[in-house]
Amino acid sequence: xxxxxxxxxxxPLARILRAKAERAVAAGREEIVPGIPGIETIHxxxxxxxxxxxRLPKTMAVIGAGSTGCEIAALxxxxxxxxxxxxxxxxxxxxxxxxxSAVAGARLAxxxxxVATSAEILEAINATGAVYGLRVRSGxxxxxxxxxxxxxxAGRTGKPVDPxxxxxxxxxxxxxxxxxxxAEAKARFGGALVGRCDVSTLPRAVAEKVATGLVxxxxxxxxxxxxxxxxxxxxxxxxxxxASVAIxxxxxxxxxxxxxxxxxxxxxxxxxxxxxxxxxxx
Numbered sequence: 605x606x607x608x609x610x611x612x613x614x615x616p617l618a619r620i621l622r623a624k625a626e627r628a629v630a631a632g633r634e635e636i637v638p639g640i641p642g643i644e645t646i647h648x649x650x651x652x653x654x655x656x657x658x659r660l661p662k663t664m665a666v667i668g669a670g671s672t673g674c675e676i677a678a679l680x681x682x683x684x685x686x687x688x689x690x691x692x693x694x695x696x697x698x699x700x701x702x703x704x705s706a707v708a709g710a711r712l713a714x715x716x717x718x719v720a721t722s723a724e725i726l727e728a729i730n731a732t733g734a735v736y737g738l739r740v741r742s743g744x745x746x747x748x749x750x751x752x753x754x755x756x757x758a759g760r761t762g763k764p765v766d767p768x769x770x771x772x773x774x775x776x777x778x779x780x781x782x783x784x785x786x787a788e789a790k791a792r793f794g795g796a797l798v799g800r801c802d803v804s805t806l807p808r809a810v811a812e813k814v815a816t817g818l819v820x821x822x823x824x825x826x827x828x829x830x831x832x833x834x835x836x837x838x839x840x841x842x843x844x845x846x847a848s849v850a851i852x853x854x855x856x857x858x859x860x861x862x863x864x865x866x867x868x869x870x871x872x873x874x875x876x877x878x879x880x881x882x883x884x885x886x
Contacts, residue, residue: 617774618655621675625651636759638667642728646736649755651676661685661752665738667725669696671773673757674712678776681715688718688749690740695721697773701785701834703800707818708836711777728754770848772841777817780844783832783851786822795825799857799881803837806876807868814838819877821847821857828856830878839870847874857881 635650637643649657651672654664662685666677669691677689689712691698696712696719697705713719720742729737731750739748773779789796803809803817817837824831833847850860861879865871 617675617679620774621672621679622652622655624675625655625672634760635756637756638725638758640725640728642730645730646728646754649753651755651757654680654753654755657753663749663751664688664753664755665690665736665749665751666755666757668756668758669693669719669721670699670757670759671697671771671775671779673755674708674775675773676755676757677717678712678715678774681712681717682776686716686718688720688738688740688751690723690725690738691719691721692723693721697775697779700773700779700781701787701820703820704779704781704818704834704836707816708773708775708777708779711816711836712775715776770844772844774841777836777838778840780835780840781833782844782848783830784822785832785834786820789822789824789831793825793831796831797823797825797828797857797881799823799877799879801873801877801880803873806870806873808870808872811868817873819843819873821860821874821877821881823857823881828858828881829854830857830860833874833877835873837870837873843870843874846871 654676660683664680664685665688666673667690669689674696677687681687695702695705696709709719720740723740723742725738725740727739731737736751736754737748770782786796786798799821801819804815820834821830822832830850835843857878861875865875
């Protein structure tokens with residue numbers, strides 16, 4: 605049976621991801637090629653290349669589980685490709701708060717993606733018949749995976765992304781971040797105050813049968829001003845903005861919690877997380 609022909613312009617998420625990839629390239633930020641034995645012998649796809657494929661590969665490996673890697677993996681897995689996602693760090697989305705990345709990783713696994721974290725690619729093999737091999741060690745296990753496509757998403761050249769910017773990753777749910785994580789706040793201020801809201805408890809989530817999601821608000825340990833917010837939820841990209849405004853304006857968690865919101869709106873999760881911030885340092 606021949607592989608399905610694809611036009612990724614018909615897939616809304618693919619249009620979003622292509623635009624993000626083109627903006628990164630326009631800014632001069634190219635993908636970094638890791639030093640893997642044999643990597644020069646195989647045809648590596650960048651994000652833009654993967655989104656321009658004319659046929660859907662049956663099997664694919666994505667090297668790197670940052671936002672781009674997770675987005676590409678989620679897109680192709682949702683279309684029917686069997687995807688291996690390889691990350692050398694201990695969790696996917698390694699720059700994101702660990703609680704948030706754990707929820708995102710579980711969503712990726714439910715898509716059928718094989719997620720290999722704390723993993724090392726020992727060798728890339730150019731086999732016959734347009735099939736490639738990756739020999740991967742994860743923990744005590746070493747496996748060789750046969751693949752039709754290999755996508756490189758191990759990081760980009762250029763300056764690191766400004767942590768004050770609002771960022772959203774589309775990984776079959778949405779992961780949105782603004783400001784500092786709890787770990788970053790502890791390192792900078794000697795402590796952090798944290799409030800959480802389980803998105804599944806929101807009236808809107810109950811009505812729409814949304815079972816997972818998390819909002820975290822991070823505040824300064826002395827001033828109680830909001831310094832960070834991380835969200836994993838199906839509407840995280842919309843929910844993050846009021847927290848971002850609070851960070852920019854130096855708003856306290858009490859004022860953020862008291863802000864009026866529409867009844868049964870997703871943004872109630874931000875207010876509930878702010879209200880849950882206690883005096884006890886996280």
